[in-house]
Amino acid sequence: MEKQINNSEHLIHQSGNTLLKIPGLPPKIKRELRDLLNFSEIHHETKTRQAFHLLNLYERAIKIFAVNPELKEKNIQLSVGQGLFNRLSDELQTLISELDFGGEAGDVLLDIRARLLTGVKPEQLLELTLEVFRLLIQGTAYERSHSEQYLKQINNSLANCLSSTNRNIEYHSQICQNRHSMHQEFSQLVQQSRTVLKETQDTNELKNEIASLINQFNELSKQYKASESDDQTYLETLEVTQNRIETSYEITQNFRHRLSDQAERALKDPLTKVYNRTALHHRLELEYHRWIRNKHPLRLALFDIDNFKSINRHFGYPAGDKALKIIARAIMKETSATDTVARISGEEFLMILPERKEQECYSLIQNIQHNIRSIPFKFKDKELKITVSSISVPFLDNESPDETLERLYQQLYKLKDQGPDKTVWQ
Incomplete structure (x- = not known):
């Protein structure tokens, strides 16, 4: 978004x-x-x-x-x-x-x-x-x-969970009250039994008292057994609540994955899967501030596909898209984890090369140009040689990222007049 x-x-x-x-x-x-x-x-x-x-x-x-x-x-x-x-x-x-x-x-x-x-x-x-x-x-x-639909699903699911939880609390509270009442009755019967055994002297009277107490114990036992079905019902409602919570969790996880995918796609070029311009500018700012703090080498390299529009014109844009994907992979194969590659226009790729020595950067650029030059492109049964031209400039003291990019593009305009497969190095 x-x-x-x-x-x-x-x-x-x-x-x-x-x-x-x-x-x-x-x-x-x-x-x-x-x-x-x-x-x-x-x-x-x-x-x-x-x-x-x-x-x-x-x-x-x-x-x-x-x-x-x-x-x-x-x-x-x-x-x-x-x-x-x-x-x-x-x-x-x-x-x-x-x-x-x-x-x-x-x-x-x-x-x-x-x-x-x-x-x-x-x-x-x-x-x-x-x-x-x-x-x-x-x-x-x-x-x-x-x-909004996702949020509505989550809201409804959470509302169901809340409703089930409230019902479970009420049901559990009622069970606890019933159990407490039964425990009180049980304690009273035990106390009555002790009193009867202690104070009743007549055998017949004792038998009658004990029989009455036994009947009360039996009635209390029936109530307790009946409450066991309440326990089962309570367990079933807990399972329903658990299922609803799991459903809510799945919905939120799906939404989270979707947002994560969107965030990742927002930084990637959909065609070549390298970074896009938005991500590039973010990375450029980060590397620029690291360069200011540490003063390590920092260089930009731009690759411009030679005569790219003629590929689209003669072979169709699917051929141009195929070429972009292949070239992007060829560039990525030569990069390290600290490098950044982005597609910044139709046929231009920009690299941020931090903490690399000058000769190392120059060799990297030459290798990329050589590898792309060696790829056997074939469109509509016709062999086609595709090349890229390159420009590389270092960051200079008291220069902002925008000024460095401007200097890079000034060299690009000059490069286009020099013919294909050229390298400009500063």
Whole structure:
């Protein structure tokens, strides 16, 4: 749930800023959009309400452009350059890959991702972003409803346990009172017997007194025997209560496992099973603070799959997904327990390498590139050679994690002009 909220917040601001860049929007829509992006936190507006508000603005904008298609095409071409358009498309693909929805919503998201991989027009990108918003809201509502159902089950089960326990307490209290009364009667009969034996001199009178006492003992014995059935009933009610407690425990354990699975999935890329961006930033902060304290070596390494879009274009996105999985496994095979591997975009993997010597890091990167280069990829009966380019930078004094990442990406932009299977080392 937390992961979905973070994704929705990111997507709200990204999509809102994209809409703002489109000229031709009425001033009223622009004002509402700026208020939505700048003042929602101040007004304590929920992410769901923000999303619905943004959906409404998108729908109004699309209706305006639908009235005048020529204006729409012109405005979108003016506002969204090819580089920005590609980044938005890639970002939406990455966000979709991080959403872990099942059922119909998951199928629709996969279909949207497939369309993005094969290429869409700018106006289609806006419509697909709008559809992702709708699915994100539906998926979040479904998760919330599912959680509410679990909680309702637990609540009902605990209520049954409480009811059974209260009945058991009352029943046990009644049994104790009956037993106490019988013990009192038994003590009184014993005392009467002693008195009769001590004070009665006449034999016939003694016989009559003893006979009366025996009858009373017999009656008390019958009451005691009858109470044994109460004991059995009490044991049966305890078994019912135990079963209900066990049922409640199973429900809570299932819910606990489900939450645990969700928490784990929230940190993993669903496709490659390595960490996602959310987990990466968390790990990066931890390693950064360890580095500040201990001043041990700390380095980042980025692997960018060469010509990845051409794989999707010529062989289809299932082939691209297969390649991502294989490459992720190849990277993970070379890592140690202290290293962190994450998929941070469609074709980029980032490694955090703490406490490794420079030569050790360089050899690790070279080995990974060599191993991937040597993998015999085969798609549609065609042999394909896939390579990755790499960049590695160390953390520098007085530099934040964001500044280190920025320096890494600056090298990435330069790397793309140098051709495939290259290494940039700082």
